[in-house]
Amino acid sequence: MNKHGLFQGGVAVVQPIDRGMTKMLDEQDDLYTVLLEGKLAGKKVQEHEIVESINETIRPYEDYQAYLDLAKNDAIQFIFSNTTEAGIAFDPQDTLTARPQNSYPGKLTALLYERFKLGKKGFQIIPCELINHNGNTLKEIVLKYAKLWDLGQNFVDWINTDNDFYATLVDRIVPGYPKDRATDLERAWGYHDKLIVKAEPFLIFVIEGNKKLEKLLPLKDAGLNVVVTDDMQPYRNRKVSLLNGPHTTMSPIARLAGIDTVGKVMQDKDFYKFINDEMYQEIIPTVALPKKELVAYAEGVKERFENPYVNHELSSIALNSISKFKARLLPTFKRYVATNHKLPQRITLALASYLKIYGGRADFEPQDTPEVLAAFKTLVQNDDYVTAALADAKLWGEDLTQYTGLVTLVKQDLQSLDQGGARQAVQQINQKGD
Numbered sequence: 543m544n545k546h547g548l549f550q551g552g553v554a555v556v557q558p559i560d561r562g563m564t565k566m567l568d569e570q571d572d573l574y575t576v577l578l579e580g581k582l583a584g585k586k587v588q589e590h591e592i593v594e595s596i597n598e599t600i601r602p603y604e605d606y607q608a609y610l611d612l613a614k615n616d617a618i619q620f621i622f623s624n625t626t627e628a629g630i631a632f633d634p635q636d637t638l639t640a641r642p643q644n645s646y647p648g649k650l651t652a653l654l655y656e657r658f659k660l661g662k663k664g665f666q667i668i669p670c671e672l673i674n675h676n677g678n679t680l681k682e683i684v685l686k687y688a689k690l691w692d693l694g695q696n697f698v699d700w701i702n703t704d705n706d707f708y709a710t711l712v713d714r715i716v717p718g719y720p721k722d723r724a725t726d727l728e729r730a731w732g733y734h735d736k737l738i739v740k741a742e743p744f745l746i747f748v749i750e751g752n753k754k755l756e757k758l759l760p761l762k763d764a765g766l767n768v769v770v771t772d773d774m775q776p777y778r779n780r781k782v783s784l785l786n787g788p789h790t791t792m793s794p795i796a797r798l799a800g801i802d803t804v805g806k807v808m809q810d811k812d813f814y815k816f817i818n819d820e821m822y823q824e825i826i827p828t829v830a831l832p833k834k835e836l837v838a839y840a841e842g843v844k845e846r847f848e849n850p851y852v853n854h855e856l857s858s859i860a861l862n863s864i865s866k867f868k869a870r871l872l873p874t875f876k877r878y879v880a881t882n883h884k885l886p887q888r889i890t891l892a893l894a895s896y897l898k899i900y901g902g903r904a905d906f907e908p909q910d911t912p913e914v915l916a917a918f919k920t921l922v923q924n925d926d927y928v929t930a931a932l933a934d935a936k937l938w939g940e941d942l943t944q945y946t947g948l949v950t951l952v953k954q955d956l957q958s959l960d961q962g963g964a965r966q967a968v969q970q971i972n973q974k975g976d
């Protein structure tokens with residue numbers, strides 16, 4: 543936006559937890575390079591750009607006053623966050639006088655209260671974490687702190703009338719620092735950068751909320767694929783089902799077969815067919831959007847998965863898989879069962895693969911929250927591990943044994959994974975078809 547002369551913006555980066563990379567940013571004059579590589583609509587893209595819009599970095603754990611002083615700055619209009627799903631959380635131990643508060647919403651409430659006390663205008667608050675209704679959830683937690691800390695009705699009114707919270711959906715695959723090629727890139731560019739960020743060229747940023755944002759923040763006018771809408775759910779369903787869904791399916795099954803990246807899954811004849819069939823047979827028919835649009839999105843996703851420049855590790859996608867299965871595959875599973883009165887075989891094989899991995903029967907360890915790992919430690923002790931695990935509503939949000947035939951199919955799948963291996967299980971489903 544700045545480069546198009548549409549905006550004169552600058553960024554103050556606040557490091558939300560004790561550890562982070564803001565010092566490294568300072569060491570390189572708050573500059574870093576974004577490298578875009580891949581195909582977009584069939585055309586090869588390979589370009590890089592130095593991001594020059596960061597004005598300052600702030601570390602609340604070292605200098606909390608500098609953080610609170612941001613409230614005095616009339617030029618600040620927008621607050622963006624991207625603290626992962628774990629960041630949008632309520633910590634009942636947080637207090638207004640803590641320096642700093644532990645949680646991100648706690649820190650934000652303290653800043654908002656400071657701003658309010660100064661009698662200044664509120665903010666446009668734009669969280670980017672991949673949780674549904676992220677803006678509303680953040681606002682609810684801020685209001686909870688306002689109550690817990692007894693900040694008064696006038697503050698609550700100011701939150702409601704002077705601040706806008708937006709819900710968003712960010713869609714761009716960002717594997718981050720390209721450690722395998724960084725030295726070559728630095729040599730070619732002629733400068734050092736410890737903070738290169740690699741991403742695919744594809745981008746869509748959907749923002750739900752007050753349309754005035756389009757004028758305040760002219761992202762679209764600057765040529766970026768940004769949509770401001772009053773309902774982002776169709777975009778979210780499409781993306782979570784057709785992009786994150788296949789990621790969540792391929793990560794356990796392909797890892798069991800010894801494959802380590804998304805790109806290699808797409809190059810593998812058996813796995814390509816399996817994922818393609820999952821998209822077309824199990825996912826697309828369950829999403830309530832025009833088929834043509836879904837097919838176009840699915841083909842785009844496949845092109846993105848095939849991106850030869852992006853080594854997207856299945857192990858990084860696998861982090862916290864149980865909550866990802868619940869949010870990214872279970873809704874599709876349920877819609878499929880309701881319409882077809884049978885089980886989606888590929889999603890079920892993914893579920894069985896998770897039970898194998900979390901049951902300690904793979905040659906790699908699951909990475910998940912301590913609570914989930916502890917639950918599985920107990921579940922595997924059970925004589926009927928599969929039934930016990932599927933019945934655990936704390937893991938899935940409901941008792942999965944209620945789905946007719948699921949326990950039997952998962953048991954069969956587990957047996958076939960144990961005996962013939964993941965590739966053979968995939969081949970069998972490919973041959974059988976729907």
Ligand SMILES: NC(=O)c1ccc[n+]([C@@H]2O[C@H](COP(=O)([O-])OP(=O)(O)OC[C@H]3O[C@@H](n4cnc5c(N)ncnc54)[C@H](O)[C@@H]3O)[C@@H](O)[C@H]2O)c1
Nearest residue numbers: 558559562624625626627628629646671672712714715716
């Ligand atoms: N990487 C991708 O391809 C991608 C694409 C679209 C959306 N997303 C979403 O964006 C979010 C961030 O992903 P990322 O890849 O940038 O992750 P990341 O790990 O690179 O960065 C996350 C940042 O969050 C901060 N953080 C971690 N735990 C926190 C906590 N408890 N409280 C406050 N801050 C905390 C850390 O300082 C870290 O810098 C996630 O919600 C992810 O689902 C990621």
Ligand SMILES: O=P(O)(O)OC[C@@H](O)[C@@H](O)[C@H](O)[C@H](O)CO
Nearest residue numbers: 672712713714715716786789859
């Ligand atoms: O980032 P995560 O760990 O929540 O999920 C892993 C991937 O599915 C995800 O990063 C996608 O690449 C991204 O959501 C694409 O927009």
